Amino acid sequence: MGFLGVLEDKHLLHVPATVVLDERPAQENDPGRGEGLKHGTGRHSHIVLVPQPSDDPNDPLNFSPTKKLTMMLIVGMGAILYAATIAPLLSPGLVVIAMEFQRPIGDITVISGYLLLVVGATGPFVSACSRKWGKRPMFLISSLFGLVGTIIGSCANTYDTLLTARIVQGFSISAFESLIISMIGDMYFVHERGYFMAMTQFVLGAASNFSAVICGPITANLGWKYLFHIFIPFAAVECVMLFLFVPETQFNRDRRYELDEISEDGAQVTQEKKESQHIEALEPSRPSIPPAKTFWQQTAVFTGTYSNDNFLQLVIAPFAVCLNVAILWIVIVSGMSVAFYVAQSYVMAQIFSAPPYLLTASGVGYLSMGPFIGGLLGAVFMGVVSDPLIGWASRRNGGVYEPEYRLLCMLPGVLSGLGLMLFGHLCERQASYYVTATVHGIDLFGILCIAIASSAYGIDAYRDMSSEIFIIGMVFKNFVFYGFSYFVNDWTATAGPAQVFYVFGGIAFAMVVSTPPLFIWGKRYRSHWHRHNLLEKLHIKTHAEM
Incomplete structure (x- = not known):
């Protein structure tokens, strides 16, 4: 039995995704383990790099820290604009x-519902295209849709024109909501991912609250059309920055380097590398390492084909990965937790614009400072705790890292259920909106912990399917959002906020309680999946099998 009760597998000597992370305790048990593998630098010099970077300077793992950070900041800004801001853009107003427009509030809510429906429907095609031709074209095309949709919205004078604008904007969201997460796996090693996962989930899950703080006063003082007018220059700058400074991160790396995806142990991989080096010495005619691409070469929109699979297989793949029970759990838990937060945003104007609160659009927007601060604290907490926690657990496990250690951060997720229930209870009792905003922040703190922990587990345990995991997760939650847009407002009006959020809080508690079985038996299930991969039996491949 591994540290903290992770059950060892009885069938494979090395289970995929189980890797030597800390070399010091590992070498005490096996002095030759990790020899010949690349390590981190400075204070991380004892950390084995997982996955191993190739010798190709165009490998995204070999990009300089400054270049990686610049790319993450630019794509992160795109996520703020499109994944975090566009959907709730109209909520305060x-x-x-x-x-x-002399329409019921439900009709206006459904406009955003159609946007989310487009997001969910386009997800599988974004996944397939990113597999086939890379992530860069998807980011660029998506940003153009966002710019065009925003221009249409700025000219909208009728309900139908506004609906058209929101539908066009919907095509901009899928790439920035899902591919940014798998992009972290393209560029960063296991011991570096926790911080970036936390910041990304903060952008996707909490930054939208700050947009409500800004959008509320704009709507109240300038009118709702100015939401689109002001958005246009940001969207235009994002398009230019993406084109110039975000090269392709999709990379077909030799399988020998994927220590977290193969079933050989470190010693065997080391031996393979030694043998390959010996062969290279005997074969001087072997092709040399390709030169680094120039700046202008990296600005190419299309950089080649990364998969030989037919397009239909790639479209089906995000749905097929749900045959893996652990992945299905990740999709449901991360998607539903965020859906509960979105349900709160749907009813904010409904509850706080009515008596006894009678808040304006600005006032409703300012209430989002509570969840924004709660989400920020949750992201900082996870960013500070996540990677050191897995390092601590790995050292006590003989230097061996199990992806299940990411699930330890699910524990603060209990605050999500508690916060949701208290939010409904306090709104029903017409408590101070300062108190409701505080409780709203508490539940978003817990929701972010759930989303970050489950997503980090997915990218570490099943990195070969990470794009499909986050695409289907995005599809699932956006269809849930769309469904919520049809009944949450009416349900709140008829049953009251207490009943609605008691139900949501109870489900959130249940999801957190479902974590221990996966933590304990997750490694054995990874082994079972490797030996009985249903995707292989159905001839549906993911990128690691290309």
């Missing part, structure tokens, strides 16, 4: 827009 729902009542204002409904009055202008």
